[in-house]
Amino acid sequence: ICDGSSSIIILQYSFLLGIGILQVNYRGSTGMGSDNVEYLQGRVGTTDVIDCVTATQEALEKYPWLDPERVGLSGGSHGGFLVAHLSGQYKNMYKSVVARNPVIDIAAMFTISDIPDWCAAVINQPYRQSFSGEPKCYAEEMTIMMFKCSPIVYADNVKAPTLVCIGKNDLRVPPSQGKHWYHRLKANGVTTKMLVYDDNHPLSSGPVEIDEIINAALWLLEHLKVNI
Known part of the structure; x- marks a missing residue:
């Protein structure tokens, strides 16, 4: 299962390696009108996760040649957020994970990202550059809400x-987010590896993209035990 931002070349490469791909157009994605896009606000970390799990279960039921013991996850940005969530909330369903620039703790990201308005939108709150004039508890409540819908809440479940x-x-999802996830999993004894690239959010410069694609494929092949 992978996020919808994956390029055609990545999909073709995965097919050639014997990896089946499921791309989930979860509620909140584009293509189904504004109501569908806006539906996810206030439901991030819940609705999008449930949609991905439902799609996984449907695919496994519909295509019996798929092996339920070798289901992996790959995603970047919000897709990285989702694969982290899925590996924590459904630890027995997914056997290997690749997370690219994942959102891990929205509360921690709020003040250091170039999209703080997104952090507010995920909890269905308006973005304010200043909380002056607001009750002190308002900022505290926002912080708690952001934290509760973040993958870090489920970090101790990941296998x-x-x-x-x-x-x-x-600048979009600062590297501290991925580092936090890596160190938390490492401390919990989870098999974990981190690759740090001299690049920005998309990891799309030529050498970086190719290196990441190859390492991601090798990781999935190794831990899903795919023979090529």
């Missing part, structure tokens, strides 16, 4: 070997 790929120049 799947996880590869974290981050760009050290990322």
